[in-house]
Amino acid sequence: MDLGFKGKVALVTGAGSQIGFGKAISLLLAKEGCDAVAITDINLDDAKLTAEEVKALGCKSIAVKSDVTNKAEVQEMVKKVIDEYGKIDILLNVAGAILGGGPLESQQEELWDKEVGLNLYGTMLVSQAVLPYMKNQNYGVIVNIGSGSSHMYSHGVSTYAMAKAAIDTFTKQMATVEAKIGIRVNCVAPGPSPTNFIKAPDKQAVVDMLAKQIPMGRGATPADIANAAIFFASDISGYITGQVLHVSGGSIM
Ligand SMILES: NC(=O)c1ccc[n+]([C@@H]2O[C@H](COP(=O)([O-])OP(=O)(O)OC[C@H]3O[C@@H](n4cnc5c(N)ncnc54)[C@H](O)[C@@H]3O)[C@@H](O)[C@H]2O)c1
Numbered sequence: 001m002d003l004g005f006k007g008k009v010a011l012v013t014g015a016g017s018q019i020g021f022g023k024a025i026s027l028l029l030a031k032e033g034c035d036a037v038a039i040t041d042i043n044l045d046d047a048k049l050t051a052e053e054v055k056a057l058g059c060k061s062i063a064v065k066s067d068v069t070n071k072a073e074v075q076e077m078v079k080k081v082i083d084e085y086g087k088i089d090i091l092l093n094v095a096g097a098i099l100g101g102g103p104l105e106s107q108q109e110e111l112w113d114k115e116v117g118l119n120l121y122g123t124m125l126v127s128q129a130v131l132p133y134m135k136n137q138n139y140g141v142i143v144n145i146g147s148g149s150s151h152m153y154s155h156g157v158s159t160y161a162m163a164k165a166a167i168d169t170f171t172k173q174m175a176t177v178e179a180k181i182g183i184r185v186n187c188v189a190p191g192p193s194p195t196n197f198i199k200a201p202d203k204q205a206v207v208d209m210l211a212k213q214i215p216m217g218r219g220a221t222p223a224d225i226a227n228a229a230i231f232f233a234s235d236i237s238g239y240i241t242g243q244v245l246h247v248s249g250g251s252i253m
Contacts, residue, residue: 004235005033009085011078013068013126014095015050016041020195021145022094023050024222025229029090030059032230038081038088040064041095060085068095068122069114078129087137090233091130093123093144096164097197101156112159119163124170127185131178138182143232144171145225146189148248164189168244175242184241186232191248193220216249 010029015022016039026037027050037054039061041047047063054061062084066077081088096119100111123144134140149157150165168187175185192210194203207219228247231237246252 008089009036010090011038012092015039016043016046021225024226028226030054030057036060069117091142098160115159116163140183142185144187146187172242187244188228191220214249
C-alpha cells in the first residue's frame, strides 16, 4: 500500500530516546519512504544516534537540539529544518514526560508549570512554529502524542494527565480551525510502554504490573505506537482529523 510518504519531509520531537516512541516513529517514516526525517530532542547526542539510523535506511536526516518549552529554540529548530529541506509536511509532537506527582498537598506549583509547559505548551509551541509553512503549501499533518492517563484514574500524576487531556482538546480545536486549508491534526494516546518515560530500572516489570488491568494483558510496544502514528501521518487517513486514537490494548473503549 502506498502511504504517500514519497517526497515528504517530517519533523519528530523527542526522537532521541533510543527506546522511545519518537525513534520508532522516525525509523518507520524512513522505512515507508519519507524523503527526510528531522530528528529533534533536548538531548543532541541521542538525536544524532537516531538520525544515523534513519540515514542508514536511505532517508535524509539531520539532528537538531531543541527544548520544546523554549520558544526561541523551537523557532530556530524549525528554521534549521526549513533551511535544510525547504518544507515540513509532517510534524510529530512526541516530546513529553511525567515530571512530578504525589498527593496534591505536597505538590509545588512551579512543577505544575513545568509539567504543563513540557507536555502541553511544548506541543503548542512546535505546532505554532510549523503552521505558517504548512499553510503556505496548503498541506500539513500533525500527530500529537497524548496519553491514556487523560481518560482514566491516574494515581498521583494528575497534572500530567490534565496536560495530556488538554492535548486532546488542542488537537480538536486546531483540527477544526485548519481543516479547510488542508491541515489535519490527530492524536495517538498510548498505554504504558517500557521506554525511558518509566523511570524505574526494571521498566518491563512496571508495565507488566500495569498490564494486569489491560484487557489484552500486555503493555504497548514502541512499534504499536509508531504504527498508529504512521497511519495518521500518512495520506491513507486523509479524511480523518481531530481524532484521539487510544492504543492501549482495550483499556479505554
Ligand atoms: N511510555 C509510556 O508509557 C507512555 C504512555 C503514554 C504516553 N506517553 C507519551 O509518549 C511520549 C514519548 O515518550 P516515550 O515513552 O518515548 O519516552 P522517552 O522518555 O523514552 O522519550 C521522550 C523523549 O523526549 C525528550 N524530551 C524530554 N523533554 C524534552 C524537551 N523539553 N524538549 C525536547 N525533547 C524533550 C527526551 O529527551 C526523550 O528523548 C511522551 O509525550 C509521553 O508523555 C508515554
